[in-house]
Amino acid sequence: MKRHGSASWQGGFKDGRGTISTESGALAAHPYGYAMRFEEVKGTNPEELIGAAHAGCFTMALSAVLGGAGLTAEQMDTSAEVTFEKQGEGFAITKIHLTLRARIPGTDDAQFQELAAKAKANCPVSKVLNAEITLDATLEG
Known part of the structure; x- marks a missing residue:
């Protein structure tokens, strides 16, 4: 059994933007970025x-x-x-x-x-x- 997830990223580490997706569609190109991960900005990580x-x-x-x-x-x-x-x-x-x-x-x-x-x-x-x-x-x- 295998499950899949994926990520896409454009830009630099701090100014870039990315999306996260899951095979099931639970997340479909859901945005994430530096501020969501390191600066307590709302969004996923x-x-x-x-x-x-x-x-x-x-x-x-x-x-x-x-x-x-x-x-x-x-x-x-x-x-x-x-x-x-x-x-x-x-x-x-x-x-x-x-x-x-x-x-x-x-x-x-x-x-x-x-x-x-x-x-x-x-x-x-x-x-x-x-x-x-x-x-x-x-x-x-």
Whole structure:
């Protein structure tokens, strides 16, 4: 199975403009640029897309792990905070912090924490990232 994404860029590093697209059409020539990435200007950037991908992958991985334990979530909400820092001559994603809030009938916090850690370790996006990945998991209700 293969998935595809693409980017196009015109101009210099700071004054140039680019677009990001996905095979599915979820993003179709969506604009991005220096200011959106480094100056907090509204718009997308690769780091927030990695954060969204990681949150989605982890949450789906947790759903699979829960199913293996005979559990089903009523609700799971995951956010990913991506830390993007200057390192040497360039930049790197140095940390991703996942925050999960979930309602899962039939489990306790100890089992929930164990299953969430297993999902984090087995999430394909977690595996590909060369960053510290931390997790706060809160079982609600």
